[in-house]
Amino acid sequence: MNIKRIATMGIIFFIASYLAEAQNETAVSDTSYWQNGLKGTLTFTQINLTNWVAGGNNSVALTGYLRLFANYNRNKISWESALDLGYGFIDQTGIGLRKTDDKFSLNSKLGYKISGERWLWSTLIDFKTQFAKGFAFPNDSVPISKFASPAYITISTGIEFKLTKNFYLMLSPLTTKFTIVTDQILADSGAFGVEPAELDPNGLKLKDGQNMRSELGTFLKGYFKKDFAENVNLESKLELFTSYRDNFGNIDVNWENILILKVNNWLSTNLIMQLIYDDDIDLPIFNENDVQIGAGPRLQFRQIFGVGLNITL
Secondary structure, rough: OOHHHHHHHHHHHHEEEEEHHHHOOOOOOOOOOOEEEEEEEEEEEEEEOOOOOOOOOOOEEEEEEEEEEEEEOOOOOEEEEEEEEEEEEEEEEEOOEEEEEEEEEHHHHHHEEEEEEOOOEEEEEEEEEEEOOOEEEOOOOOEEEEEEEEEEEEEEEEEEEEEEOOEEEEEEEEEEEEOOOOHHHHHHHHHHHHOEEEEOOOEEEOOOOOOOOEEEEEEEEEEEEEEEEEEEEEEHHHHHHHHEOOOOOOEEEEEEEEEEEEEEEEEEEEEEEEEEEOOOOEEEOOOOOOOOOEEEOOOOEEEEEEEEEEEOO
């Protein structure tokens, strides 16, 4: 699927979300300056087969998600911070332990109201990485990613339109995106777009690969949250970035959607879908025999579905 088409779909989705939210906008009177809390889910799945003629493997899977947030709003100042953590694994007979989810995201946004309650000048700092090593299976001996390899730091400032606390769009024509690769082996290979090591004709390293890459560009961030029914909630986050220096017009996409269908206060059915595309990330390409035949940027897709235990404080 064309990446620009996906980015356009994301923008159209948020325009439609704005029109829906604007019709139902209500003024909320809040006398407190701080709002903070914790939300989490824990999903467990087990498959146990004995003499099962249809075939299959025994497996145990566990996925956890935790979100901590703190928001401040007083007079012309607003400050919103959130920490999102996610990790999951599956242990399957004959295959072993593999992770299925790995997320560490910390962001903080400071806004100053320049026109009423809706228009702000905002500055955002966002940090993303992962907890554990990642592998391009079936190769489970050479990691293709680690903690802080990569890590992404985005610093942006620009205009924010905030219709309600559940809908906002931020456009920043002045954004710096840092890609960090702390593992020197990955950095030497030029992973995630950093400058690779300099080698002599015999393959000996003359100079280490760089551990950081910076880009200046335009950044669009959208957030939408909606209760479509009493027990049906959708949360959508869209991030689009294009670099001024390298291939301007090529769009990095990060679009995450979380659909929660509550059974009761403790149980819910959760569906998480995330699309990521980064022109600087080369992923291995395998043929039908699981032999690597090349590498290149590709659309990354993540889906998690399950019934889980809810935690809300």
